[in-house]
Amino acid sequence: MNRNSKIYVAGHRGMVGSALIRNLQSKGYQNIITRTSSELDLRNQTAVADFFADEKPDYVFLAAAKVGGIWANNIYRADFLYDNLLIEANIIHSAYQNSVEKLLFLGSSCIYPKLAPQPLKEESLLSGYLEATNEPYAIAKIAGIKLCEAYRSQYGCNFISAMPTNLYGPNDNYDLQGSHVLPALIRKFHEAKISNHPFVEIWGTGSPRREFLHADDLADACVFLMETYNDESFVNIGTGEDVTIRELAELVKETVGFEGELRWNTDKPDGTPRKLMDVSRLHSLGWQHRTDLQTGVSATYQDFLRNQEVYV
Numbered sequence: 001m002n003r004n005s006k007i008y009v010a011g012h013r014g015m016v017g018s019a020l021i022r023n024l025q026s027k028g029y030q031n032i033i034t035r036t037s038s039e040l041d042l043r044n045q046t047a048v049a050d051f052f053a054d055e056k057p058d059y060v061f062l063a064a065a066k067v068g069g070i071w072a073n074n075i076y077r078a079d080f081l082y083d084n085l086l087i088e089a090n091i092i093h094s095a096y097q098n099s100v101e102k103l104l105f106l107g108s109s110c111i112y113p114k115l116a117p118q119p120l121k122e123e124s125l126l127s128g129y130l131e132a133t134n135e136p137y138a139i140a141k142i143a144g145i146k147l148c149e150a151y152r153s154q155y156g157c158n159f160i161s162a163m164p165t166n167l168y169g170p171n172d173n174y175d176l177q178g179s180h181v182l183p184a185l186i187r188k189f190h191e192a193k194i195s196n197h198p199f200v201e202i203w204g205t206g207s208p209r210r211e212f213l214h215a216d217d218l219a220d221a222c223v224f225l226m227e228t229y230n231d232e233s234f235v236n237i238g239t240g241e242d243v244t245i246r247e248l249a250e251l252v253k254e255t256v257g258f259e260g261e262l263r264w265n266t267d268k269p270d271g272t273p274r275k276l277m278d279v280s281r282l283h284s285l286g287w288q289h290r291t292d293l294q295t296g297v298s299a300t301y302q303d304f305l306r307n308q309e310v311y312v
């Protein structure tokens with residue numbers, strides 16, 4: 001990829017897509033093309049085919065997807081499966097038809113079996129049953145990995161896949177039904193602090209463990225892989241460290257400065273007990289994350305305070 005390569009970032013208004021744009025621009029890549037979902041619905045096969053034929057991008061970052069936390073994944077099961085299958089199939093097939101030089105597909109750590117050995121090695125894919133709350137989304141993400149592998153083996157396309165752990169950062173989704181845990185906790189603790197509410201409700205038991213990576217680190221890893229990595233095997237992207245949801249809640253509570261009580265709503269699902277990434281493949285390639293969780297949560301709360309009128 002050189003500084004004048006034509007780069008299509010699909011999903012550029014999202015948390016990951018916007019981080020990719022910041023990272024690419026900071027490295028001097030100037031020829032970036034984007035479309036919002038209202039300009040180009042990536043579920044529309046003809047529209048995607050026309051877009052690729054007109055624009056002929058050299059490189060593609062596939063960061064557009066139907067995304068959400070545990071509740072949204074569990075309720076909108078059809079949408080998470082249908083939208084994601086169509087988006088990735090349309091883009092990957094058009095990338096092949098238009099001789100895209102290289103494509104990076106973003107999967108997720110939820111592709112791994114619920115009870116796979118920890119930390120999760122890339123080799124554990126398809127070795128057991130998936131977590132029920134996000135099975136449709138995980139199946140779509142596994143299909144995306146398999147599309148990249150199949151177009152590589154049948155047509156020689158240089159399509160690679162990266163599997164990020166749970167992410168957070170600027171432009172996250174702060175909708176309390178649809179969001180992931182970290183933005184939900186930031187918003188809940190902030191609103192409880194402002195309104196002097198005595199407690200904050202948190203879902204589940206607090207015992208599940210999760211690994212969190214800042215979106216700017218993820219973007220840096222994706223650009224690194226686009227610049228340097230050309231193998232079929234997908235690559236986990238994470239920190240290699242995790243915390244319990246209870247520990248995360250205590251950290252966000254302290255960061256926000258809320259002094260009330262934590263109340264656990266065990267009617268809400270815990271989801272996977274643990275999903276810690278084995279990041280040895282990524283480390284052996286020469287990339288490591290930079291932002292520790294405390295620093296990242298603090299920066300994300302400051303970003304939330306600056307942009308809360310847009311976010312909520």
Ligand SMILES: NC(=O)C1=CN([C@@H]2O[C@H](COP(=O)(O)OP(=O)(O)OC[C@H]3O[C@@H](n4cnc5c(N)ncnc54)[C@H](OP(=O)(O)O)[C@@H]3O)[C@@H](O)[C@H]2O)C=CC1
Nearest residue numbers: 011013014015016036037041042064065067106108166167
């Ligand atoms: N957030 C996380 O914790 C994790 C995310 N990932 C993966 O990273 C990628 C990016 O996620 P994230 O940035 O968090 O998600 P966001 O929800 O923040 O952004 C998703 C983007 O996808 C675009 N999009 C969705 N549907 C369509 C459509 N039908 N047509 C065109 N564009 C569409 C949206 O565009 P628009 O704004 O124009 O509507 C949006 O900007 C996804 O593949 C996700 O699975 C993986 C692991 C964890």
Ligand SMILES: C[C@H]1O[C@H](OP(=O)(O)OP(=O)(O)OC[C@H]2O[C@@H](n3cnc4c(=O)[nH]c(N)nc43)[C@H](O)[C@@H]2O)[C@@H](O)[C@@H](O)C1=O
Nearest residue numbers: 069070073108110134179180181184202203204269270271
């Ligand atoms: C990235 C990943 O994200 C999803 O999986 P998840 O990791 O389970 O996602 P989550 O962030 O929503 O929850 C993490 C944990 O946190 C607990 N929790 C507490 N309180 C709140 C809360 O207020 N909101 C949310 N959302 N969770 C809460 C919650 O009960 C769970 O135990 C996948 O569906 C899939 O999309 C995927 O790949």
